[in-house]
Amino acid sequence: MKIVVTGGAGYIGSHMTALLAERGHEVVVVDDLSGGHRDAVAPGAKLVVAKTSDPAMADACRGADAVIHFAGRIQVGESVVEPKKYWHDNFVESLAALDAARAAKTPAFVFSSTAAVYGNPDTTPIAEEHPLRPINPYGETKLAFERALAGYGRAYGVRWAALRYFNAAGAFGGLRERHAPETHLIPLALAAVRGGAPLRLFGADWPTPDGTCVRDYVHVRDLALAHLATVERLRAGVEIGAVNVGSGHGASVRDVIAAVERATKTRVPVVESPRREGDPAVLVASVEKAERVLDWSPANDLEAIVASVA
DSSP, rough: OOOETTTTTTTHHHHHHHHHHHHTTTTEEESSSSSSOOOOOOOOOOOOOTTTTSSSHHHHTTTEEEEOOOOOOOHHHHHHHHHHHHIIIIHHHHHHHHHHHHHOOOOOEEEEGGGGGOSSSSSSSSSSTTTTOOSHHHHHHHHHHHHHHHHHHHHOOEEEEEEEOOEEEOOOOOOOOOSOOOOOOOHHHHHTTSSSSOOOEEOSSSTTTTTEEOOEEHHHHHHHHHHHHHHHHTTTTTEEEEEEEEOOOOOOOOOOOHHHHHTSOOOOOEEEEEETTTOOOOBBBBOOOHHHHHHOOOOOHHHHHTTOOO
């Protein structure tokens, strides 16, 4: 297949590109390199340095079998203070990508969405039917584009899916996380072990078994495999819609710290800080729909995730 990967020089996008190249697919990466890295693009993939609103996106979509759309902004805190950036890059630019794919009659469009569309959950594990109440512009922009996809699907017959990620982590193929600034727990814990700033633990009094927040970590390779399964099913005519992609299991911040310490045989220096406003105590996915519709389940647990980057 020929697959266009927007944001394919970023963290998840570069791993997706590596998996597709490994499987022998033709890959065109469209990335403006504002947050990605040229050297993260898999050998053999074609890199087009452009925004999704540029004419180059339309050119890339010609003859494509699918678009996997990762391009966008991901920092929740920044979205609160700079909402314009998020509405433009996560919604306006995403509409441009969708219009380019539709104009090229691309058979499948897979969107990188987020568990942030749920906001503070009423129950866990969180199923796709949970009320959608994002509490920040990042989640709002992702949900708005999900709704645009649904509208395009009804009106124009676009075959689409939105994969709602929980906490992507880990690495493979010689790749790694390179966010600036880094906000993810595992790389921050590893940086602290390697002599960086102590890890900040935001709240030790949450209503959880050990007092720290609980999150659902999914290996980036499992995530990439979920995207590939989604493309294959969309092309086969399966209706998918929104699907959670997580492990289905929660790990607390202290669980992650312990896993890093086991992998590195080094204590993680920690500084306890007050809770961050808007942080839910627990976010864990129900992955029943992914298992049923995509025939997908994660192969890697927290120990494997940490080992892949330690």
